[in-house]
Amino acid sequence: MNLIGYRRDPDGTHPPLDSPNYGSTRLRHPGERLVLLPHGLSEITGPLLGPGRVTESDSDLTRGEPLGQRVIVHGRVLDGDGRAVPEALVEIWQANAAGRYRHTADRWPAPIDPGFDGVGRTLTDAAGRYRFLTIKPGAYPWRNHHNAWRPAHIHFSVFGRAFTQRLVTQMYFPDDPLLPHDPIFTSVPDERARGLMIARFDLAATEPNWALAFEFDIVLRGRDKTPEHR
Numbered sequence: 001m002n003l004i005g006y007r008r009d010p011d012g013t014h015p016p017l018d019s020p021n022y023g024s025t026r027l028r029h030p031g032e033r034l035v036l037l038p039h040g041l042s043e044i045t046g047p048l049l050g051p052g053r054v055t056e057s058d059s060d061l062t063r064g065e066p067l068g069q070r071v072i073v074h075g076r077v078l079d080g081d082g083r084a085v086p087e088a089l090v091e092i093w094q095a096n097a098a099g100r101y102r103h104t105a106d107r108w109p110a111p112i113d114p115g116f117d118g119v120g121r122t123l124t125d126a127a128g129r130y131r132f133l134t135i136k137p138g139a140y141p142w143r144n145h146h147n148a149w150r151p152a153h154i155h156f157s158v159f160g161r162a163f164t165q166r167l168v169t170q171m172y173f174p175d176d177p178l179l180p181h182d183p184i185f186t187s188v189p190d191e192r193a194r195g196l197m198i199a200r201f202d203l204a205a206t207e208p209n210w211a212l213a214f215e216f217d218i219v220l221r222g223r224d225k226t227p228e229h230r
Helices: 191-195
Strands: 070-078 089-093 119-123 129-135 153-159 166-172 212-215
Touching: 089 129, 119 129
Parallel strands: 070 212
Antiparallel strands: 070 129, 089 119, 089 153, 153 166
16 A cells, blocks of 8 residues: 655744743753654544534633633634645633633632633534634733743644644734744744734624634645644
8 A cells, every 4th residue: 555645844834842942942852853754554544533522512612601802713724735624623722811721730820710711622614614712812921031921822733634734833813012022932933934823803704792703724734834833
């Protein structure tokens, strides 16, 4: 059986594994040169989620009536040739409107919102579209450097048609003044690639008297791939 692997991402698509301004990478980046492994059957097929494991309500993070600005986050999941990826698993997690995660390790003294746990998931449709209803997360401080604050962001995990199409990234909001000061965002070396992580305000998809909308397309492979951003 002849297996055709996926193309490698061009240099500069992703941040370097050791980004000096992003302090924790010093502790977790590989110490040896990476070894490129050929793609086998298990890498270019699956995962197969099966029907019924993800429900329609899983994409609504506001069921508990959380505090904050409601936002609709929607877009398409595409492969490296611009084709839709149907039935891709899209998962998100985020801080609440005060900038706090509902996690025992988060000690930032901001209020916990009992109506918001900050996680959701959905499957893309036949055209590769996904949609979440959530709230806009708040900024929060972190200890990377003096007066360090993370911009508002939502974490994304996407499984495409194969395990090699797994992508973990972060979505940012347009015109955030913290973006040029954030060493995680700026660890992506290419300015154009950084722009792929910023959502676009979408007035057409905004629901009157209910929620603002932002569009965020995700490309799993190729020159226009959304950068890996953990």
